[in-house]
Amino acid sequence: MSGDPILSLRGVGKRFGPLRALDGVDLDVAPRSFHGLIGPNGSGKSTLLRAIAGEHLPDEGSVSFAGEDITTAQPARRARAGLSIKFQITAVLKSLTVYDNLLLALQAAGAPGLGALLLSRTRRSLHEAVMEQLAAFRLAEHADTVAANLSHGQQQWLEIAMALAARPRLLLLDEPTGGMSPEERRATGELLQPIREHCALVIVEHDLDFIKEFCDRLTVLDGGKVLDEGTPAEIEGSEKVQAVYTRRA
């Protein structure tokens, strides 16, 4: 990898009782690169993402982000350092409009306390940023739509737009295309491309065709260990990986 990685994991382990969900995982993610985590069900992908996010602290090993050791840092400190997460569990407030959801995310990113929402001056000063971000995720024409009335795919895009509100240097996505139509899935790949200008991405996905199209590198987990790592072409040609997927198919 040329230059220092933005994210670096060494020997990360996580147990749940007797189960070793992660076992000696190493991972390096270059700045502004897209890195996919793949592997069979139960191989540890979500647990690894949660260890990076700070939702589960690892029992062993280290996690460093932008040169800072964040192995045991609270999620808020990770966010301040420039790490943002969108998980499968929705963060969208469904009774609010699309516009107000994104406004809240921008205010939470820039100003402490939600009371600022009541200040119309704050709303005005953020209007351009809200509309720009909505346009980037094909949601501008739905600004006044109540979030509950969006399609499933549009709700996912709104969540991603919200997770990007703080201009993070690394975004973590856990199966963002789950439940999407093929067209929404393709569009998601396109909508994520421009974030490369300022942000790296670590993404968990089951859809191999989707992930190999737009990730620079892939890490394959199996039984909590790294089975292989490489470019999508290298992983596609990996006999170890093929053996695991054939075994589970």
Ligand SMILES: Nc1ncnc2c1ncn2[C@@H]1O[C@H](COP(=O)(O)OP(=O)(O)OP(=O)(O)O)[C@@H](O)[C@H]1O
């Ligand atoms: N909070 C928890 N408590 C106990 N066991 C857990 C917990 N979270 C995950 N596990 C177990 O750890 C292992 C790895 O789970 P994880 O969800 O990380 O896998 P995954 O690769 O993301 O799977 P999937 O593709 O099905 O989402 C599984 O055996 C799972 O049952």
